Amino acid sequence: xxxxQTLGPALLTLGLVAVAVVLSLYEKLDLExxxxxxxxxxxxxxxxxGYVINFIFGLKNIGAVVLLLAGMVxxxxxxxxxxxxxVPRAFLVAAVAVGAAxxxxxxxxxxxxxxxxxxxxLIPLGGMVIGNxxxxxxxxxxxxxxxxxxxxxxxxxxxxxGATSRQAVAPILRTALQRxxxxxxxxxxxxxxxxxPGAMVGMIIAGxxxxxxxxxxxxxxxxxxxxxxxxxxLVGTLSYRAFFTPRHQLRxxxxxxx
Amino acid sequence: xxxxxxxxxxxxxxxxxxEILKSVDAGMQGGEITAVVxxxxxxxxxxxxxxxxxxxxxxxxVYLDGRPTSALDPLELRRRVxxxxxIPAVFGDSVEEAVLYGVRLSGKNADPGRLLEMVGLDASLAxxxxxSLSVGQQQRVTMARTLALEPEALLLxxPTSALDxxxxxxxxxxxxxxNARLGLTMVFVSHDLVQVERVADRVIVLAEGRSxxxxxxxxxxxGAGERARQFIxxxx
Numbered sequence: 001x002x003x004x005q006t007l008g009p010a011l012l013t014l015g016l017v018a019v020a021v022v023l024s025l026y027e028k029l030d031l032e033x034x035x036x037x038x039x040x041x042x043x044x045x046x047x048x049x050g051y052v053i054n055f056i057f058g059l060k061n062i063g064a065v066v067l068l069l070a071g072m073v074x075x076x077x078x079x080x081x082x083x084x085x086x087v088p089r090a091f092l093v094a095a096v097a098v099g100a101a102x103x104x105x106x107x108x109x110x111x112x113x114x115x116x117x118x119x120x121x122l123i124p125l126g127g128m129v130i131g132n133x134x135x136x137x138x139x140x141x142x143x144x145x146x147x148x149x150x151x152x153x154x155x156x157x158x159x160x161x162g163a164t165s166r167q168a169v170a171p172i173l174r175t176a177l178q179r180x181x182x183x184x185x186x187x188x189x190x191x192x193x194x195x196x197p198g199a200m201v202g203m204i205i206a207g208x209x210x211x212x213x214x215x216x217x218x219x220x221x222x223x224x225x226x227x228x229x230x231x232x233x234l235v236g237t238l239s240y241r242a243f244f245t246p247r248h249q250l251r252x253x254x255x256x257x258x
Numbered sequence: 259x260x261x262x263x264x265x266x267x268x269x270x271x272x273x274x275x276x277e278i279l280k281s282v283d284a285g286m287q288g289g290e291i292t293a294v295v296x297x298x299x300x301x302x303x304x305x306x307x308x309x310x311x312x313x314x315x316x317x318x319x320v321y322l323d324g325r326p327t328s329a330l331d332p333l334e335l336r337r338r339v340x341x342x343x344x345i346p347a348v349f350g351d352s353v354e355e356a357v358l359y360g361v362r363l364s365g366k367n368a369d370p371g372r373l374l375e376m377v378g379l380d381a382s383l384a385x386x387x388x389x390s391l392s393v394g395q396q397q398r399v400t401m402a403r404t405l406a407l408e409p410e411a412l413l414l415x416x417p418t419s420a421l422d423x424x425x426x427x428x429x430x431x432x433x434x435x436x437n438a439r440l441g442l443t444m445v446f447v448s449h450d451l452v453q454v455e456r457v458a459d460r461v462i463v464l465a466e467g468r469s470x471x472x473x474x475x476x477x478x479x480x481g482a483g484e485r486a487r488q489f490i491x492x493x494x
Contacts, residue, residue, distance in 0.1 A: 154347040156343070158359070160310065160312060160336055160343075161336065161337075161403065162336050162363055162364060163363050171349070245314060248332050249311065249312055249314055252273040252313070
């Protein structure tokens with residue numbers, strides 16, 4: 001196992017980051033601080049997760065893998081809830097949605113014996129499922145929140161005609177789910193034609209048989225489509241209720257957003 | 259069926275610590291058009307939303323023919339007491355779809371042509387995109403979709419304030435006509451006293467979340483309502 005000291009030459013790629021910083025300064029994009037934070041954070045986080053994965057590989061204990069994945073789900077839910085600002089119970093909604101997406105897809109892969117129950121497979125695949133589900137959860141929640149605020153008159157008009165909360169919010173839910181799913185559907189459609197997915201690139205560079213890389217990539221793509229759909233649909237179903245009372249009344253917007 | 263009588267008793271509504279309605283008492287007689295007037299911020303629109311429970315009052319009660327609305331299924335209540343809003347929010351790909359939205363929710367059907375004619379629109383508009391209609395026409399479509407549910411009462415929240423003078427007068431005529439033909443109890447929020455004189459049978463005045471008084475139209479626009487009229491005129 002190579003330790004981090006062999007990263008030395010890799011760090012020379014920071015020269016490319018310098019290009020971004022110069023561009024930011026030159027064009028007054030005011031992004032250089034963000035770029036700096038991103039570089040430092042990504043380095044520390046990747047280094048840390050490298051050691052953690054290495055440690056867990058050493059343990060050869062599936063319980064440790066499950067624990068790590070659970071931690072990732074909670075962190076994803078926290079990130080998503082912060083993004084979704086004033087959506088009530090956002091953390092809980094995101095945790096349930098991302099967790100269910102991870103359990104369902106990884107569970108299926110394991111049950112069908114498509115991947116072995118080892119840390120080497122479960123941690124990277126779990127990371128992808130959780131990360132993508134998190135993005136879908138954030139997108140869906142923020143979209144529903146913004147559209148309910150913006151389309152209040154329509155929602156209220158529907159309620160006034162005897163619609164239930166679910167019926168009144170249906171068009172908003174539909175748009176939010178489309179917005180969350182379309183990027184991934186499009187990426188899946190064009191995969192291999194326009195870009196080669198990261199996992200496959202990594203495997204090929206690492207010397208794997210390209211066909212083996214393709215096999216795993218197909219698993220990854222379908223797994224992501226499944227998990228992102230599950231997460232978005234769950235978030236939609238769980239979060240819209242927060243905007244209504246049980247008596248099918250729109251909750252008044254909190255004073256901060258009025 | 260006798261026209262629906264609406265009574266409001268000690269109604270309060272607070273949101274985020276702000277009392278929008280403090281205490282409102284009002285009676286709307288069956289089959290009459292009752293105008294609700296008052297300075298902006300008096301709670302007129304909030305009162306309407308509390309009547310069909312689009313919002314939940316924090317205190318007090320609304321009665322339909324003596325029965326408390328808190329005991330009714332809110333969806334059923336809203337079908338019985340229809341509401342027309344200030345700015346028409348029309349949805350659906352066609353006027354027909356827009357008009358039948360509420361009816362279809364309850365698994366029924368209605369004749370869109372008849373409903374359109376009821377609100378003075380040509381039945382041939384049924385296939386049009388509702389967004390291509392004028393705001394006045396859209397407001398008629400929202401009235402048609404509310405009437406499709408065969409309500410017993412109609413709450414109108416400044417239904418003409420987004421319209422030009424001609425469209426405004428046509429909606430006023432339509433309101434009077436529907437009231438006469440269908441015997442609907444109507445509550446009409448307006449900030450325009452001239453309009454109130456044309457449309458209403460009775461007048462209720464609200465100020466700062468309280469009911470200040472109620473008059474027959476003739477009294478309100480003669481000596482008895484003079485002070486109330488001056489109060490409103492000075493605050494508009």
